[in-house]
Amino acid sequence: MNSTGEYVQEKVSPPIDWITKFYNFLQSFRDSSGVFKYRERIFRMAHMLQKSLIVDFSDLIVYDRSLARHLEDEPDQALEEFSQAIMNYLRKEQPEYAERVGKVYARIRQPPRVLKIRELTSDYIGRLVAIEGIVTRVTRVEAKLVKAHFIHIRPDGVIDEFDYPEHGEMGERIEKPVVCPVCGKPGKFELVLEKSKFVDWQKIVVQERPEEIPPGQIPRSLEVVVTGDLVDAARPGDRALVVGVLRVMPTQASQKATGRSVFSFYIDANYIEVQQKVLEEIEITREDEDKIKELAKDPWIREKIILSIAPSIYGYYDIKEAIALLLFGGVPKIMQDGTRIRGDIHVLLVGDPGTAKSQLLQYTARIAPRGLYTSGKGSTAAGLTATVLRDKNTGEYYLEAGAMVIADGGVAAIDEIDKMREEDRSAIHEALEQQTVSIAKAGIVARLNARASVLAAGNPKFGRYDLTQPISKNIDLPPTILSRFDLIFVIQDIPHIEKDRRLARHILGVHSDAEKARPFIDPQLLKKYISYARKYVRPQLTPEAMKLIEEFYVAMRKSGLKNEDVKSTPPIAITPRQLEGLIRLAEAHAKMALKDKVSIEDVEEAIRLMYTTLRKVGFDIESKTLDIDVLETGVSRSKREKMKEFSRFLNEVFEQTPEIEMSQLVKMARDKGFEKEFVYEMIQYFKSIGEIYEPKPGRLSKTY
Template structure:
């Protein structure tokens, strides 16, 4: 098979061979270990289907191949998937037969774009954007290969469609029976068709990247297979995937303007900042914390570490430290409940470092969101009711206070 990419013809077998050489021969300069050879061997042992590939490694080994992955990701990812399958099949042929598809996942891209920098010139290319997850749908099943039964009593054959590749966004019916060659009625056998997990998230610009006076922009991201549930609302993530377009509601009905919306078909999700519940305290961390707790000057040291570049404001810094640590909910004998969360209101003249103290607090809080008059999220401070363009269902989109809570 010949692949034509920007007027350059490439034989698919040659591309697969180049991916195989990279995955098998690449050696980490620091450790001297065959990095991906070991990972491929572990995939069968740990029942994994995805292989994470560092884009820097691929660029270092084969710069042209790395460039082709960015320019024609659909074809290159498919070739890389076949290369992974062939390498695993050498040692674990039985495991390969049980897996429908392997997924090469690329991380550490050469360039990260802002969401508002995504334009039509990037359609069909591999892109990377950073942002905050503001919405997450439930996991659903997406049909990738349908099993059809020919209803003709003289035939009754069962076959998968499409024969190669995956089903598109809409269910496609076969034009004819591949066994008898006749047209007619085809029955979809759902319980024997092939599905993958499917989920949609909405990623919004980081607050610090929003230009003054602008409303934050967002983009939908589609997660499939083992990427589902890899991020939650409030997480700061880097999304690497293929920029695609989908028709608006008017274009789907065949009326109105031919306007399409952007979305990213995710290849890899890198969670930069997880929520508080996912922070793991190691034994060494616990010993260090206990050692600090025995320090008679620990209170003063904590206060002094709050925005150390700002002179003075000792009482304000103490209040912020108490805010960050939080309190313990109490229930009085009469049943009255006193909450453990602490709120701080700073009031002062201009130029007294109120915003600087707030920004510092937002940076070190696990789910801190800095918001100002220029807007925090499209949902505002609390939440807003929106309608899904694809399913038509209504949903709540979290605002800054919900995400930061």
């Protein structure tokens, strides 16, 4: 009604023809170089017989904001219209392919905003969203019914055949028509599976990234339904960006208890992008890159990085340097035959209680661009590697990734590694050296990547570290695991007046003023610096550096030959495993300064660090020589010779008498020069392997 009181008909704007708008976008959008981007992509799609066209969301924003807004707010309708526009274009340009393919899909990537899983609320239901996380579970591929073919038999025997629904696709449950669309009458409809249309269907579970979980919170996960050519796009352990429509489905509780109106979220995936195993999740801007390059010019950059690691913890310069090298890592190599040589550095800390080992581990997990902290006490083999579980609803088996797989491409900090059960510890053998996790259970045979550096810590077996005993006696870990660590540090709490005074002053200073523990480099900038180095810096060994490593290796091997009887086996000071570790440490040292060449300076520092640790853990107390067998096998060369002598002595004793008192055997062995503790240890050892046994308590006999 106007001012004069007359009724005036309002002008109604005509409905927008979205299909035409999407069609025009495909036909006329040009990129910055002037190329018709989507004409090229559609031609390539038809040529390669693909069903999906990947569209960059940023291009829609540049071309027409209303298209982008329509896609974000009403994705179901918009994606259907977009698919129809692609099909119209194909019918015009590629009619043969259009007739053959039947249906095509528009896949949207590069959304303007990526949400965290815990940011998804009911406000986003029915809208296009994007989330990022780690794929922890993948179900098997199944077929989903999208268009059912029904037959209807009339009372007069005439058979009607029709597809249902006529337009669009079927929902989650099988829907039957109320009346026959051919004759218009109700009746009994029979589903013909052979003539129905199906699409590949799979469900995956995406979990929050470890670095996004607030302290003290349980990581949240979200189910994602993938269909068509998206199935098997991601494996457990992959970091994936999922674009799709947020939907809801009834929870188990609401299905069982009628009347409950509780629903759970899931995403109907439109596109899945699996990130490559580089640190993509940390965004490095041009400004950050300038700061990083400026930092690298500092001649004292390495010292500043080392002193920026756990600044609240006093001392431990060598350990902090080892952690810095572990964070940067060496350069992984892939041979032409597919063999992979790891670039990740593994470090083990063995020390007395109260020496801040756990603090060092937790700081490392926080500062690492992709870090994960776990305790050996609360970890199982399945939790560390991978496991096969059974779905309660469907009864099917699925694969779930563990901590080592989730930490792929980053750092796994394992505290209290000595408290783990034996069967759980053995599960990380493969992850440490081969950097994969193999699993074969319930018909599922899989091999997952676990390319993570491991920083582990453990306490000595008897409370405090005993320097008179080899490392294999001090820590409750098998030599097979100990030998896989590049560097092993022994931390002892020994009273020293001046050192204790400085430590006390440092701790008191930190407690009175937290600013005193401020690092040289801001933690966020250091995180980006490490990420940048791992992603872009690939230092190569110079001829001079290679020569120095070669000379050190040969000199160490030669040291075992000095003053040794030619007939006996000489002690081995170093093996090729340590040689590869030396190369990794030298490469990581070069990476710390963003150098592209490994110089003599880098090799010298790597040799110093390795020699420092070998002198402590690879030293044979009896022969006073460096013997790597102490670490590799748990038995030094001198002890192995002594064991052979005792074995010969036992054989001589049992040749003379078939049965002997244990006390008498000990006395005879001591007369031959064997220590009492050694004799009891050997008797126990030979009993465990079944060479001797006790026919009566206190008496020994040889097993024949």
